[in-house]
Amino acid sequence: MIHFSINKSYFLQALNTTKRAISHKNAIPVLSTVKIDVTTEGITLTGSNGQISIENFIATKEENAGLLVTSPGAILLEATFFINVVSSLPDVTLDFKEIEKNQIVLTSGKSEITLKGKDAEQYPRLQDMQAENPLVLETKVLKDVINETAFAASLQESRPILTGVHLVLSDHQSLKTVATDSHRLSQRKLSLEKASDNFDVVIPSRSLREFSAVFTDDIETVEIFFANNQILFRSDNISFYTRLLEGNYPDTDRLIPSEFNTVISFNRDHLRSAMERARILSNATQNGTVKLEVTNGVVSAHVNSPEVGQVHEELDSLSVTGEDLTISFNPTYLIDALKAIDSDQVTISFISAVRPFTLVPAEDQGEFIQLITPVRTN
Amino acid sequence: MIHFSINKSYFLQALNTTKRAISHKNAIPVLSTVKIDVTTEGITLTGSNGQISIENFIATKEENAGLLVTSPGAILLEATFFINVVSSLPDVTLDFKEIEKNQIVLTSGKSEITLKGKDAEQYPRLQDMQAENPLVLETKVLKDVINETAFAASLQESRPILTGVHLVLSDHQSLKTVATDSHRLSQRKLSLEKASDNFDVVIPSRSLREFSAVFTDDIETVEIFFANNQILFRSDNISFYTRLLEGNYPDTDRLIPSEFNTVISFNRDHLRSAMERARILSNATQNGTVKLEVTNGVVSAHVNSPEVGQVHEELDSLSVTGEDLTISFNPTYLIDALKAIDSDQVTISFISAVRPFTLVPAEDQGEFIQLITPVRTN
Secondary structure: OOEEEEEHHHHHHHHHHHHOOOOOOOOOHHHHEEEEEEOOOEEEEEEEOOOEEEEEEEEOOOHHHOOEEEEOEEEEEEHHHHHHHHHHOOOOEEEEEEEEOOEEEEEEOOEEEEEEOEOHHHOOOOOOOOOOOOEEEEHHHHHHHHHHHHHHOOOOOOOHHHHEEEEEEEOOOEEEEEEEOOOEEEEEEEEOOOOOOOEEEEEEHHHHHHHHHHOOOOOOEEEEEEOOOEEEEEOOOEEEEEEOOOOOOOOOHHHOOOOOOEEEEEEHHHHHHHHHHHHHHHOOOOOOOEEEEEEOOEEEEEEEEOOOEEEEEEEOEEEEEEOOEEEEEOHHHHHHHHHOOOOOEEEEEEOOOOOOEEEEEOOOOOOEEEEEOOOOOO | OOEEEEEHHHHHHHHHHHHOOOOOOOOOHHHHEEEEEEOOOEEEEEEEOOOEEEEEEEEOOOHHHOOEEEEOEEEEEEHHHHHHHHHHOOOOEEEEEEEEOOEEEEEEOOEEEEEEOEOHHHOOOOOOOOOOOOEEEEHHHHHHHHHHHHHHOOOOOOOHHHHEEEEEEEOOOEEEEEEEOOOEEEEEEEEOOOOOOOEEEEEEHHHHHHHHHHOOOOOOEEEEEEOOOEEEEEOOOEEEEEEOOOOOOOOOHHHOOOOOOEEEEEEHHHHHHHHHHHHHHHOOOOOOOEEEEEEOOEEEEEEEEOOOEEEEEEEOEEEEEEOOEEEEEOHHHHHHHHHOOOOOEEEEEEOOOOOOEEEEEOOOOOOEEEEEOOOOOO
């Protein structure tokens, strides 16, 4: 019969992290619970939606947790409900005591709340994952890479593999990360400091966004373990599991052009505001595009909606080289691409009105490149 | 043909105020537009959803507006769309010019956006309202009164009159404001400094909430004009019209008890947190109630949900007088009531388990009273 006391805020924060994996309306009822597993070493909180699973460990030796375990055990509690109850408690600490099988009392100040739980044996077992030589990355580096690519993955299930992000380690040190929805693509390369086993996996972009939310900036490094159809990201206290997407990721290398006819550099923020203005009107047009014109070194943007109105704007460019050009595209793709770039300046390179164009940050060494497919208009 | 230039932020703020009256999906298409009426004195922006109408005046003499009118005129522009376009403009000022009938060009920096509008003649005329002796109130006083009562109005259309707030001026100086949804009631009385004509109106609570959002705290006083089926709140720049509810408001005076058998004082915030804890569990019970028990001067709260669990809590009371009591009620009504009270201490007075109980702020002079009806349980 479980009995422990803990600092309320610390407990609540750990619960909320675990809850990111828990869906309130899961088809499998037991997955709407949080598993609370108490040993003399500490408490493990587990949540899962069948795709992502999170284990969060609170150690008795962690001073801020104020955790005092009197008696170990395990129980399942309705996650949302339990978190609401904990956050409503009046005192800075709470006492958690199992008074009969699967029934607990929370005591805090003068408040005494009895809750019914479920048998911990009902909870599905998570896959055991071990590796002698896990990949170790700085959390910030991994989160940056996710930020730069995951947005370009597809949101549509028509080609499920494109809803993932393709991560490939080759030559034991070259990491390539790619995502595409077939209209735009984002690719980031990185050379690892330490050699690791090669891998080639496709991770759901949604799982990666959750990873970024769960692994806060105070967690310096993350260990990565691979299994057949799963990947595990692990820090001292948090284990984050996600299933992998099955199937072959398309060969994207052949899509990336290397010779161009028109090259323009822009201030990133100027270009982004201009595209946001253009988008307000292009949203009201049939094909939703903005037209970019390059004429004698002058770059301008145009939208024409017969019903609503027009935009005409000369864009501030930092440099223009090559041929004149007229090209149409969806401004949202360019806005998304600019949001993913950390540099103040960007270079956009065109082949022709019907071929994808590339975006790279200024002074890039071929490590971060994005591709946007134009829309043919007549 | 209209032509003016104006400070973008000032214009945007005035547009956003006006937009509070404009519904994007109004059944009458012209009501999704904002009317822009330009004279040499300034610009009037008008928006309406048929229930509420707002006129917002920007004077040429208002220095912060940076308004320069070159040529007057009027036009209708799709409100949401136009506001999005204005907020996207790059420069601190914008130039608004009608280039042909119902077609305008906005110029700001290097950006040039052409928009199509509609003929201003299509816009419905607002009722002309004048009074020689309008009621003048401090905005803050009126907003406080709204805050203390409007929440208690009904959200259901089954008895439309209860969706309004009843305002009555009698003896030329005694203002009484009441709202009730038949489960709870809130009444605020106020003695006006200056005598005015008596009135008796029922204003939709929704309109009053919009009024509070539109009349910001920098507007010191508001003039109130009455017409047959409308009321107008007016400041220097803003005219806020709302229709009134028709029908007789029920006689609420007879509902308010004056003799009690049990009287308890609480710290407002303590009581509110306890009720919020109780509500988490009472939401999971069939009748959604919390049970309050008074036994030998000790007050306690109890919820029992057979499926989920229980709450037992001794409440910190400041004083208890009178008989022992057991009474059940919906904790949300008590939480709402406590939120409306500005005082740190509240006094709750009971007659019996089946009669409504009252809430008043500590040291109240009979000016602010709330009523909550208990729920009979067996």
